[in-house]
Amino acid sequence: MSDFKTKSKRYNAGFRSFFFEWMILFLFVILVGICFMVSEKFRTTDNIMNILRQASFLSIIAMGEFFVILVGHMDMSITSIIGMTSIFFAGFVVNDGISLGLAIGFVFAMALVVGIINGSLVVFGKMPSFIATLVVMNIMKGLYYVYSKGLPISGLPKSFNYFGAGYVGIIPFPVILMAVVALSLYVLSSHTTLGRSFFAVGGNLEASKLSGINAKGVVIFAFMLSAVLSCLGALGLTAKTLSGNVSIGEFLLFDVMTICVLGGTSLSGGRGKVFGVVIGALFLQVISNIMVLMSINTYWQWVVKGIILVAVVLIDSNTRDR
8 A cells, every 4th residue: 555655656746747847738739729719710721830930930049049048048139149140141142242142151150159259258258148148239239230220121032032931832941940940959958968968057057067067168059059040040030021120039039038938948047848949939929829810909919928928937936846
């Protein structure tokens, strides 16, 4: 009898742990089920594909932020990386006549430099990541506003639109790209030494140093990864409109943070899942989509997202020890 009770307690503890770990997945399934029941327009194939497409590039950007949060920091500069990528890429192609491939290489290199600067300020300058990336964000914002004079740059080749709005069969190309990025990052985070180092550094910095992990290098790499994925997401968002825009990422930071926390990433670092971030992005997009379909004022989306963020942070704070 005592053996049965012991096993029962272990099973219950394991189930509770599994539930809290994948709570967002259970909530997402419930949310989709409710939306299917309340709206006929929601359950159309076109609408489902639209949700997936809208969530794809936001999810890619959030996956970059995920790694920074995982090592116990925060990247506030992603909005400026997005704006920088969009406006300089369009400027290189439209104003300077540079080929698409070369322009893409240039903006990825620029993003990589920004990531290295962010990481170096945190690691070697010992600045709080919030302040360091906020400063970098404002510097970059000033630079690309000077470059563009605050005006959009349109006239990108129509062929580039495929990157942001093309299809492979009935599946949007951005969705396939999101799946490839998510799978690659899952392998990196779960099946490589470097991936395990992200969790170790975020979970216990001093212990990770004592175990021989290059903690400084891991943190810098996390910021580099965040910058590169923000650049990739920005290229997709730019491809949808075929124009560079300085304000393209101005309102995305809150959504990205919400997605990361909603997906189970602990703000204290050391805990989270790549696929949780993807589900978090889909969850947020489903909420936005159903509110639009039900003709609810767009501004209420901000209220709902704020409430969601408060709720998940409270849940994270009160279940962290479990």
